[in-house]
Amino acid sequence: MGFNARTLRRFSRIVGREGLLSTSTDLKVYEYDASLERGRPAAVVFPTSREQVVRLVKLANKEKIPFVARGSGTNLSGGSIPPAGGLVIEFSRMNRILEIDRENLCATVEPGLYNIELSNALIPHGYYYAPDPASQKVSTFGGNVGENSGGPHCLKYGVTTNHVLGLEVVLSDGELVELGGKTSDPLGYDLVGVLVGSEGTLGIITKVVVRIMRLPEAVKTFLAIYDSIGEAGESVSAIIAQGILPATLELMDKTVIAAVEASLKAGYPLDAEAVLIIELDGLKESMDRLSEKVIQTCREHGVREVKTAQTGDEREALWAGRRGAFGAIARVAPNYLVTDGTVPRNRLPEVLRRVSEIGKKYDLLIGNVLHAGDGNLHPLILFDERNQEQRKKVVQAGLEILEACVAVGGTISGEHGIGLEKISAMPLVCGRSELQALRHVKESFDPYYLSNPRKILPPQEGEERGERDRA
Amino acid sequence: MNGRPSYETLPQGLFSSVPTIRDSLRVDSMPVEGRTAKGAVSANSLEEMAELLRAASKEKIAIIPRGSGTMMGLGNPPREVDLVLDLRRLSRVLEYNPENLTVTAECGLPLAGLQEILGRKGQFLPLDPPYFLSASLGGIVAANASGPKRLHFGTVRDMILGMRVALADGSVVSFGGRCVKNVSGLDMCKLFAGSLGTLGIIGELTFKVHPLPEQEVIQVGFSSDPANLLRACHSLVHSVLFPAALEILHPHLARIWCRQMGLSYPQQDWLILIGWVGFAEDVSRLAQEGQEVFSNHGVMGGEICPSDRARSGWEVFGQLPRHLEVPPEDLILCRMCLPLSALEEAIVGWQKEAKAMGCSSAQSIRAGSGILCGYLFGTQRNEERTVEALERLRGWALGLGGSLVVESAPLWLKKRLDVWGPVGKQLILMRRLKGHFDPMGVLNPGRYLGGI
Numbered sequence: 001m002g003f004n005a006r007t008l009r010r011f012s013r014i015v016g017r018e019g020l021l022s023t024s025t026d027l028k029v030y031e032y033d034a035s036l037e038r039g040r041p042a043a044v045v046f047p048t049s050r051e052q053v054v055r056l057v058k059l060a061n062k063e064k065i066p067f068v069a070r071g072s073g074t075n076l077s078g079g080s081i082p083p084a085g086g087l088v089i090e091f092s093r094m095n096r097i098l099e100i101d102r103e104n105l106c107a108t109v110e111p112g113l114y115n116i117e118l119s120n121a122l123i124p125h126g127y128y129y130a131p132d133p134a135s136q137k138v139s140t141f142g143g144n145v146g147e148n149s150g151g152p153h154c155l156k157y158g159v160t161t162n163h164v165l166g167l168e169v170v171l172s173d174g175e176l177v178e179l180g181g182k183t184s185d186p187l188g189y190d191l192v193g194v195l196v197g198s199e200g201t202l203g204i205i206t207k208v209v210v211r212i213m214r215l216p217e218a219v220k221t222f223l224a225i226y227d228s229i230g231e232a233g234e235s236v237s238a239i240i241a242q243g244i245l246p247a248t249l250e251l252m253d254k255t256v257i258a259a260v261e262a263s264l265k266a267g268y269p270l271d272a273e274a275v276l277i278i279e280l281d282g283l284k285e286s287m288d289r290l291s292e293k294v295i296q297t298c299r300e301h302g303v304r305e306v307k308t309a310q311t312g313d314e315r316e317a318l319w320a321g322r323r324g325a326f327g328a329i330a331r332v333a334p335n336y337l338v339t340d341g342t343v344p345r346n347r348l349p350e351v352l353r354r355v356s357e358i359g360k361k362y363d364l365l366i367g368n369v370l371h372a373g374d375g376n377l378h379p380l381i382l383f384d385e386r387n388q389e390q391r392k393k394v395v396q397a398g399l400e401i402l403e404a405c406v407a408v409g410g411t412i413s414g415e416h417g418i419g420l421e422k423i424s425a426m427p428l429v430c431g432r433s434e435l436q437a438l439r440h441v442k443e444s445f446d447p448y449y450l451s452n453p454r455k456i457l458p459p460q461e462g463e464e465r466g467e468r469d470r471a
Numbered sequence: 472m473n474g475r476p477s478y479e480t481l482p483q484g485l486f487s488s489v490p491t492i493r494d495s496l497r498v499d500s501m502p503v504e505g506r507t508a509k510g511a512v513s514a515n516s517l518e519e520m521a522e523l524l525r526a527a528s529k530e531k532i533a534i535i536p537r538g539s540g541t542m543m544g545l546g547n548p549p550r551e552v553d554l555v556l557d558l559r560r561l562s563r564v565l566e567y568n569p570e571n572l573t574v575t576a577e578c579g580l581p582l583a584g585l586q587e588i589l590g591r592k593g594q595f596l597p598l599d600p601p602y603f604l605s606a607s608l609g610g611i612v613a614a615n616a617s618g619p620k621r622l623h624f625g626t627v628r629d630m631i632l633g634m635r636v637a638l639a640d641g642s643v644v645s646f647g648g649r650c651v652k653n654v655s656g657l658d659m660c661k662l663f664a665g666s667l668g669t670l671g672i673i674g675e676l677t678f679k680v681h682p683l684p685e686q687e688v689i690q691v692g693f694s695s696d697p698a699n700l701l702r703a704c705h706s707l708v709h710s711v712l713f714p715a716a717l718e719i720l721h722p723h724l725a726r727i728w729c730r731q732m733g734l735s736y737p738q739q740d741w742l743i744l745i746g747w748v749g750f751a752e753d754v755s756r757l758a759q760e761g762q763e764v765f766s767n768h769g770v771m772g773g774e775i776c777p778s779d780r781a782r783s784g785w786e787v788f789g790q791l792p793r794h795l796e797v798p799p800e801d802l803i804l805c806r807m808c809l810p811l812s813a814l815e816e817a818i819v820g821w822q823k824e825a826k827a828m829g830c831s832s833a834q835s836i837r838a839g840s841g842i843l844c845g846y847l848f849g850t851q852r853n854e855e856r857t858v859e860a861l862e863r864l865r866g867w868a869l870g871l872g873g874s875l876v877v878e879s880a881p882l883w884l885k886k887r888l889d890v891w892g893p894v895g896k897q898l899i900l901m902r903r904l905k906g907h908f909d910p911m912g913v914l915n916p917g918r919y920l921g922g923i
Contacts, residue, residue, distance in 0.1 A: 105708070105811070150652055159652060161661070162625065162629050171900075175899075177897045179897055183809055183871075185615065185617075185874075187874050187894045188898070188919070189662055191901070194661055197654045198658075215711070237570055243593065243682035245682070283711070283712075285752040286750035286751075342652050344571040346568070374650075374651050374652045375571075375650055375651065375652070376652050410650055411648045411650055413653070413654050413655045414650065415652055418656060429655045429656070433638070434644045437638065437644050437908075438656055438659070441659070441907075443903075444906075
């Protein structure tokens with residue numbers, strides 16, 4: 001279902017003809033993200049300024065057209081899948097760094113900017129932006145804020161929400177509000193905190209103010225090689241129990257190692273059951289003693305070998321393997337479903353065992369990449385989407401993994417969001433009263449459910465399910 | 472008075488489903504902004520509390536939650552003060568998982584009590600708000616209170632992993648969990664932290680805790696010119712040294728701090744306290760570099776207060792207003808949040824305005840976080856000029872994207888000056904949130920900004 005010619009004309013009056021797509025060939029490109037969901041919009045617009053976004057949203061609000069903001073479409077839970085017959089507001093033309101204010105340790109960016117581009121601009125001056133999702137080369141600030149993205153270094157430095165100081169937001173009625181900013185403790189309810197991670201359901205972000213930090217003086221990166229994934233998991237808890245908070249504690253299992261080595265040659269041993277990438281950062285004085293302590297702890301937990309990256313290139317290779325892990329998996333199977341459960345970190349070994357049992361039960365190959373220090377699992381369930389039978393099993397296995405996480409006191413998403421994909425798992429963590437409270441917030445911001453509808457919140461009784469089930 | 476206790480005037484329906492709460496009904500002796508509540512009750516559980524809120528909504532009875540009472544001066548005077556809900560009985564630690572670095576406790580537990588339990592396992596919750604020895608967890612979170620070491624460890628919003636809250640409709644809701652990462656739905660913990668009990672009452676909290684640093688010291692410097700101290704702070708903030716705290720004290724406050732600590736410094740000088748935390752070998756280097764920064768910027772001193780002395784140094788710091796020995800009816804305490812680059816001008820501006828008010832003043836400056844805490848004493852003689860001066864300072868802060876909040880003040884000032892100041896268009900959103908969560912307006916009515 002497309003828009004009529006009059007509506008399209010109105011949109012093109014705002015963004016120009018070159019800022020509007022509406023033919024079915026063009027729209028097909030926007031019906032997916034990195035999840036398994038699909039949904040075709042009625043049009044895609046490419047605003048170049050917040051004024052245009054305001055006018056677009058005002059028009060959508062007037063005609064009660066649902067809309068979703070889109071960055072690079074790297075979303076892993078279907079959060080950027082367009083509402084059927086709705087409008088995609090695409091931000092690739094609003095991708096500037098507006099200000100780097102070193103004096104006040106912050107930067108202001110437009111939502112279409114790629115995550116890594118800010119750090120690229122800062123590093124020559126000795127500063128950086130800490131959150132580093134594996135997708136950082138292409139994922140945008142708007143998307144990172146929408147999903148409250150994490151990344152390996154979030155173990156020590158916190159996730160996106162800990163680094164966002166202010167937002168400029170277009171509400172679903174077209175009102176432009178500025179929340180937070182360069183100063184501490186903005187007045188009133190922490191609306192910035194509520195917006196971050198709201199998956200575009202509360203409004204459209206047009207500007208982000210983030211904290212920037214000094215680069216650490218010293219960094220040391222290790223590759224710890226294990227013959228058992230359980231021992232790798234135990235080392236993680238043991239290191240942290242020592243009072244050491246590494247910058248990262250990333251775990252990859254045999255399946256992932258094989259895929260990474262086949263495509264990227266990161267230097268991971270093919271005969272290992274698991275590897276940990278451990279990175280310490282801080283002042284140079286304590287680095288040697290802490291390194292020794294970390295290596296010793298790994299030894300006490302059955303590590304086969306700990307390799308230290310000797311050069312910048314070696315370190316970069318270790319990280320390139322981790323960042324490329326999801327992509328490399330494509331060599332093993334045409335499709336994967338990545339789950340995103342989080343558990344108290346000391347429960348990791350038992351949950352990993354459970355994941356492996358679930359794989360066996362459904363006869364599915366599951367690879368594991370974990371932000372292990374955060375207790376955040378990313379089991380990658382491999383399959384071929386042309387195999388309908390297998391596809392059903394994948395969804396079921398994914399749900400069982402999430403149940404296993406919740407059963408040990410964990411939750412159903414650590415950093416990828418609920419989107420469409422996990423709505424059916426929401427009752428695992430949210431009862432009726434909690435959902436009602438979420439609706440209070442949703443309706444305070446977006447009373448007509450126009451801003452990325454049907455995400456996070458399951459449709460209410462009586463609401464049509466058809467739209468959501470189109471996939 | 473006819474001898475009948477005032478709490479008997481409360482509607483009986485309020486307690487019909489919570490008889491145990493009725494048993495605790497009593498006269499309240501601690502006035503709220505000069506007004507005494509009709510009575511006070513104690514909650515024994517979150518569920519009971521939620522039931523009470525449901526009844527209060529029905530009977531339109533204003534509920535004033537109270538923990539240890541350290542933050543009761545924050546906010547505008549409530550529109551109604553009917554029933555104080557005392558939370559101190561909710562003081563259990565419910566689950567402590569040292570391996571996972573998480574702890575769940577009830578809202579009425581004093582922070583010091585929690586620290587003691589965590590300390591036994593070599594851990595702590597890095598919060599150091601004013602009066603942190605007595606402040607309760609729920610109060611600290613509801614007020615979003617913070618202290619010097621926020622520079623390193625962040626504020627409550629960075630430490631809360633989950634909470635359970637009693638809502639005005641009688642439900643108990645649970646958000647977040649015990650995991651350090653969680654994006655399962657909207658981040659509701661952020662909404663309730665800092666909401667001053669106006670959306671619901673926080674009953675349980677789960678925090679991320681930290682290992683106690685191997686070493687902690689305070690490095691002390693002084694100078695007659697606060698600009699020198701600010702320049703030293705600037706240099707430290709932009710270094711790789713990551714100080715845990717940077718506090719600058721006006722001579723008046725410096726004298727109190729030094730007296731309490733048994734240190735002697737020039738009486739007319741400003742003081743700087745640098746907090747260093749970390750591993751032993753790092754901290755000795757940090758202190759050395761701190762000394763260098765001092766000498767580069769004309770700051771004298773550099774003395775180190777090690778471990779226990781550092782701890783008591785921050786304790787004294789947290790109690791400074793109490794040590795001022797100024798009667799509360801004569802003390803105004805304001806908090807300005809500003810861009811770091813505006814701090815120097817703020818110090819000058821504050822002094823100038825204090826002069827215009829014709830009163831004595833002092834400041835402490837959280838130089839890494841852009842916060843100036845301003846104290847005024849002896850303003851009663853000149854109410855008009857005080858209000859005008861504070862409005863001018865607030866206007867200046869607002870112009871820089873900051874704020875000026877009157878954190879505690881005698882009632883005459885609160886009647887003439889909104890303690891929060893204007894907040895812009897997002898007030899509409901805040902009012903809608905309040906309308907959804909507390910439609911009858913019974914939770915701390917009027918204390919928050921914009922009449923919420």
